[in-house]
């Protein structure tokens with residue numbers, strides 16, 4: 001029987017936590033939780049999981065991540081399985097090993113996101129391995145060659161903005177936008193501190209009655225002060241002058257948010273009243289089968305229990321209820337997931353729980369209804385570098401089951417009523 005869901009789920013599959021690089025900003029290799037999941041699952045274990053989430057409408061999206069996902073020992077066969085089940089796949093990779101698998105991937109419409117953090121010297125310094133940039137660029141050329149032969153693979157680039165590359169972001173954009181790139185993302189550095197993690201631990205104890213597992217601390221200690229924030233803001237501004245492609249800054253921090261984000265100031269006031277949708281729609285499956293619905297919140301293991309039983313169990317719901325009851329954790333303002341859901345799902349099944357999530361009507365920019373629920377894009381939806389109009393098609397965020405656009409006023413009225421309820 002097909003399971004009808006009110007939203008499209010996006011799974012993050014951390015196929016392995018092993019990596020062939022050792023990047024200085026990578027939180028997985030700082031004070032991360034990867035150490036808790038050292039073992040990789042077998043292909044058979046992944047196949048059992050795929051079976052359990054295959055008959056779902058809309059079909060879930062699978063984000064293949066890691067560590068370095070291409071180091072998973074049976075990657076070729078695993079990828080084959082994702083295609084057999086018809087999942088929409090995105091691979092996030094450092095790009096070094098891509099040539100080994102490109103012939104196979106190029107036969108599909110998979111999105112390949114390659115991490116590239118600057119021009120040659122800068123990239124290789126951040127990634128701590130000389131020759132990485134050259135290898136990645138060769139693989140990008142191979143992707144373009146497949147595209148010229150008719151392949152539907154899409155190439156995205158993700159660049160983490162750091163003190164190490166802030167001076168050459170525009171130069172990098174000018175260089176890389178000559179390639180056939182679907183979208184280019186300039187990502188803000190995610191980072192926590194021992195102090196913030198301690199505070200998070202207190203909040204977890206109070207709200208969830210358990211310790212916070214820690215994480216989000218990069219191995220390299222960056223000097224981040226007001227001067228850096230100003231420099232970064234100016235560099236982002238400059239990107240607008242050279243940008244000729246579809247590029248985003250993610251999270252799309254507002255001018256008044258960027259300083260607080262970087263200097264850990266008044267984090268609770270950032271987008272107050274809003275909570276992240278990850279615990280509802282973005283399960284992470286770790287390399288050993290552990291499932292989490294928020295950083296470090298392990299709620300079960302798919303090798304011992306069915307995924308859906310885990311996703312609806314007490315541990316999963318405790319976190320959802322805590323978010324609805326107390327609002328976001330202070331740490332959420334430093335977590336990209338908080339900004340990822342630039343939309344609010346208000347499906348019937350979640351309305352009572354999610355009542356507090358609803359934006360004020362004047363913050364609502366776009367509303368779509370589907371047979372399974374209502375989708376609201378709020379004022380914080382992604383912005384491109386050049387303007388405030390989202391160029392990611394709205395359909396990216398909506399399930400295949402979206403049928404018709406309802407009259408906006410009717411829905412706003414409906415939601416105003418519900419807010420008061």
Ligand SMILES: C[S@@+](CC[C@H](N)C(=O)[O-])C[C@H]1O[C@@H](n2cnc3c(N)ncnc32)[C@H](O)[C@@H]1O
Pocket residue numbers: 019025026027028065066067068069092093094095114115158160187188189190191218
């Ligand atoms: C953790 S990596 C895993 C996939 C693969 N190994 C790679 O590098 O693309 C996923 C993405 O997170 C980015 N990343 C790593 N550390 C980050 C941080 N502290 N803040 C923001 N993004 C980060 C990487 O550059 C990459 O684009």
Ligand code: SF4
Pocket residue numbers: 019020021022023026027028029066067068094
């Ligand atoms: S960012 Fe990716 S390539 Fe770099 S250390 Fe982390 S997992 Fe490995």
Ligand code: SF4
Pocket residue numbers: 276277278279293294295328329331332333335336337338339
């Ligand atoms: S934003 Fe907050 S609730 Fe969401 S995944 Fe991050 S830490 Fe968890």
